[in-house]
Amino acid sequence: MREQLSILTSRWRYNPWIYGVLGIVLALLAGVLIARFGVMGGLMVIGLPVGIATLVAVLLEPKIGVYIYANLSFMIGAARFLDGDIQVGLGLDGLLVLTFAGTLLNASRMDWHRLKNPAFYLVLFWLFYTILEYFNPDSPYPPAWFYHARSFSLSWSFLSLIVLVNPIxxxxxxxxxxxxxxxxxxxxxxxxxxxxxxxxxxxxxxxxxxxxxxxxxxxxxxxxxxxxxxxxxxxxxxxxxxxxxxxxxxxxxxxxxxxxxxxxxxxxxxxxxxxxxxxxxxxxxxxxxxxxxxxxxxxxxxxxxxxxxxxxxxxxxxxxxxxxxxxxxxxxxxxxxxxHPTQDESFLVRLENQNRLKAYLADLPFGTGIGSSSGAGVRFTPWHWAAQIPPDSWYVQLWIETGIVGLSVYLFVLAGIIMTGIWKLWQLKDPWLTTMMLILLCEFIGICVVSYSNPILGQFPTSTMLYINSMLFASANRWEKKK
Known part of the structure; x- marks a missing residue:
C-alpha cells in the first residue's frame, strides 16, 4: 500500500499538467458548490481537501485515525450548534471503520500477537452476547438494536483491536x-x-x-x-x-x-x-x-x-x-x-423506578432487547414500558435491555478488564509508565463507579476514552523498557 502510494506521488510530482487540470477541476467544483449551497458550499470546498488528506493519512498510519476519532468525540455534543439534522455519530462510525480498514491494509506492520490478551477476549465475549441479543424474542423492535449496540459493544470491539495491534x-x-x-x-x-x-x-x-x-x-x-x-x-x-x-x-x-x-x-x-x-x-x-x-x-x-x-x-x-x-x-x-442520597427526592424516585423495573423484569432474564429503552426506545417504541421508565443509570439501562444475565456478563467483563490492568500495572518497573497507567486505570474505575447513577459510560467522549484506555492499561507492559 505504501509503495503504491509512493510511486503514484512521484509521478504526480514531476507532471505539471496534472496540477493544472486538477486546479481547473477544483475551481469549477468550488464555483458550483458555492453557487448551489452558499456558505455551506464554501465550507465543503475547504473540507474536501482536508477530508482527502485525512483519508490518505489514516490509511497510511491508522493510529492517526484513533487520535482524530478521540478528538472528534469531544465535539459531538457541539452538534447542537449546527443547522439541520447532521448525523455526527455516523461520521465517527465511518472514521472508525476507515481506521480499521487502514489497520488491515497495514497488516504486516501490526503486532497481532497482542490480541492474545484477556481484556480483548472479554470484550469479544461481551460482543458475542450483544449479537445474540438481536434475536431476543421479547424485543419490541429488533432493528433498534443497531442504535444502542454501537455504544454497548461494537465501538469497543473495533477500538480494542485497533489499539492493541497498532504501533502506539x-x-x-x-x-x-x-x-x-x-x-x-x-x-x-x-x-x-x-x-x-x-x-x-x-x-x-x-x-x-x-x-x-x-x-x-x-x-x-x-x-x-x-x-x-x-x-x-x-x-x-x-x-x-x-x-x-x-x-x-x-x-x-x-x-x-x-x-x-x-x-x-x-x-x-x-x-x-x-x-x-x-x-x-x-x-x-x-x-x-x-x-x-x-x-x-x-x-x-x-x-x-x-x-x-x-x-x-x-x-x-x-x-x-x-x-x-x-x-x-x-x-x-x-x-x-x-x-445524603436518602434525603434527595430524585434519588428516591430512581429507587422507586428500579422497584418497578424489578417487577417487570422478573420473568425476562435476557431483558427486552437492545434498543428498547432510553433514546432508541423512546424513538421507535414509545408505547412499550421499557421506553416509559427512565433508566437514569448505565447499569440499569443494561439491565432493562440485556436482562440480569446481560448485566452480570457486563460487570464480569468490567471486573476482568480492571483485574488485567492491575496485573499488568504491578509488573511495571518504569516509574513514568506506572504513573501513566495508574491515570488510565483509576479514571476507568472512577467512571465505572459513577455509572451506577448516570448513563455516561456509553456516551461520547467518555466511552471513547474508556474504550481506548482499557486496552492501553491492559497491555501496559508493551512499553516497558527492556534492559
Whole structure:
C-alpha cells in the first residue's frame, strides 16, 4: 500500500499538467458548490481537501485515525450548534471503520500477537452476547438494536483491536492524555461562560443552547432558577463526570511530579477543572473522585501516600457530610447533597423506578432487547414500558435491555478488564509508565463507579476514552523498557 502510494506521488510530482487540470477541476467544483449551497458550499470546498488528506493519512498510519476519532468525540455534543439534522455519530462510525480498514491494509506492520490478551477476549465475549441479543424474542423492535449496540459493544470491539495491534508509542499515550486535559480546560471555560458570562459582559448562553433547553433540557438543567452548566457536552451529567475524571488525572500528575514548576501547573489545572465539575451541578460525579482516588491509593501499595491523602481527604469529607459550611454557594451545596442520597427526592424516585423495573423484569432474564429503552426506545417504541421508565443509570439501562444475565456478563467483563490492568500495572518497573497507567486505570474505575447513577459510560467522549484506555492499561507492559 505504501509503495503504491509512493510511486503514484512521484509521478504526480514531476507532471505539471496534472496540477493544472486538477486546479481547473477544483475551481469549477468550488464555483458550483458555492453557487448551489452558499456558505455551506464554501465550507465543503475547504473540507474536501482536508477530508482527502485525512483519508490518505489514516490509511497510511491508522493510529492517526484513533487520535482524530478521540478528538472528534469531544465535539459531538457541539452538534447542537449546527443547522439541520447532521448525523455526527455516523461520521465517527465511518472514521472508525476507515481506521480499521487502514489497520488491515497495514497488516504486516501490526503486532497481532497482542490480541492474545484477556481484556480483548472479554470484550469479544461481551460482543458475542450483544449479537445474540438481536434475536431476543421479547424485543419490541429488533432493528433498534443497531442504535444502542454501537455504544454497548461494537465501538469497543473495533477500538480494542485497533489499539492493541497498532504501533502506539509512549509518546502517543502521553499526547492522548495531554489532549484530554486540553479539551477539559476548554470545556471548563465554556461552562464558566454559561454560568458567569453576564458578569464579564458576555452572553451566558448561545441561541443554540437556549433552543436545546427550550426543547426539554431545562427540565433537568435549570433547578430552582440555577443553571447546571453543560458546556459543549451532551448534558450536565456527562460534563460533570468528565470534569471529575480529569480532575483525578491532574491530582495524580501533581502527586507524581517532582518539578515544582510543573506541580504548580497541575495544581492550577486541578482547580480549574474541578470547578468545571462544580458548576455542572452533577452531584454523583463526586464518586468518580472518591472511587478513582481510592483505587489510586490502594494500587500504589505504599503506606505514606495513603496517610497523607487520608489526612487531607477525610477532613474535607467530614466537613461536607457533617456541616453546612459553604451552603450559600450553590455548587458546594449540590456537591454536599451527594453524600445524603436518602434525603434527595430524585434519588428516591430512581429507587422507586428500579422497584418497578424489578417487577417487570422478573420473568425476562435476557431483558427486552437492545434498543428498547432510553433514546432508541423512546424513538421507535414509545408505547412499550421499557421506553416509559427512565433508566437514569448505565447499569440499569443494561439491565432493562440485556436482562440480569446481560448485566452480570457486563460487570464480569468490567471486573476482568480492571483485574488485567492491575496485573499488568504491578509488573511495571518504569516509574513514568506506572504513573501513566495508574491515570488510565483509576479514571476507568472512577467512571465505572459513577455509572451506577448516570448513563455516561456509553456516551461520547467518555466511552471513547474508556474504550481506548482499557486496552492501553491492559497491555501496559508493551512499553516497558527492556534492559
Amino acid at each position: 508509542t509512549r509518546t502517543d499515550v502521553w499526547l492522548l492524555i495531554r489532549t484530554w486535559i486540553v479539551w477539559s480546560v476548554i470545556a471548563a471555560i465554556w461552562g464558566f461562560k454559561q454560568q458567569y458570562g453576564h458578569a464579564i459582559g458576555l452572553r451566558d448562553l448561545e441561541q443554540a443552547e437556549l433552543n436545546w433547553l427550550a426543547a426539554g433540557g431545562a427540565r433537568t438543567h435549570i433547578l430552582w432558577g440555577q443553571l447546571r452548566s453543560f458546556s459543549f457536552y451532551s448534558d450536565a451529567g456527562q460534563f460533570g463526570a468528565e470534569m471529575a475524571g480529569v480532575t483525578l488525572i491532574c491530582i495524580i500528575l501533581f502527586m507524581a511530579e517532582k518539578n515544582w514548576f510543573y506541580r504548580f501547573i497541575y495544581l492550577g489545572l486541578t482547580l480549574v477543572i474541578f470547578w468545571g465539575f462544580a458548576v455542572s451541578g452533577t452531584r454523583s460525579a463526586l464518586f468518580v473522585l472518591v472511587g478513582g482516588f481510592g483505587a489510586f491509593l490502594v494500587l500504589q501499595k505504599k503506606l505514606k501516600p495513603i496517610i497523607y491523602s487520608a489526612a487531607v481527604g477525610i477532613p474535607i469529607l467530614c466537613i461536607l457530610y457533617f456541616t453546612h459550611i459553604g451552603d450559600s454557594v450553590y455548587q458546594i451545596y449540590r456537591i454536599r447533597t451527594a453524600l
